Amino acid sequence: MSKSKKATSASSSCPVTRGEVDLEWYAQRDEVWRELGLAAPARRALVNAGLLTIKDLRKFPRLELVSLHGMGPKALALLNEILDA
Numbered sequence: 001m002s003k004s005k006k007a008t009s010a011s012s013s014c015p016v017t018r019g020e021v022d023l024e025w026y027a028q029r030d031e032v033w034r035e036l037g038l039a040a041p042a043r044r045a046l047v048n049a050g051l052l053t054i055k056d057l058r059k060f061p062r063l064e065l066v067s068l069h070g071m072g073p074k075a076l077a078l079l080n081e082i083l084d085a
Contacts, residue, residue, distance in 0.1 A: 016044075021044075029052055030044070030047050033046055033047075038079075041069075041071075042070055042075030044070055045068035045069055046068070048068070049064075049068055054082060057082065058083065
């Protein structure tokens with residue numbers, strides 16, 4: 001790894017980049033969201049909110065989805081499609 005890449009990782013404010021997040025823990029819980037093609041930050045946001053299934057998602061207030069850290073416009077569009085189906 002180059003020095004500049006190490007410096008970026010070390011100075012990053014992102015806990016994932018700094019290696020502070022157990023990605024395996026999320027991989028054991030985000031299968032539904034991975035299969036739908038959601039990006040990793042959106043999958044982690046859903047898992048952190050306790051949303052592990054589409055049934056869980058249907059019970060969650062839509063307006064709160066927007067406020068989840070890691071939830072981007074593409075993920076929101078996909079989740080809204082699911083909720084509207």
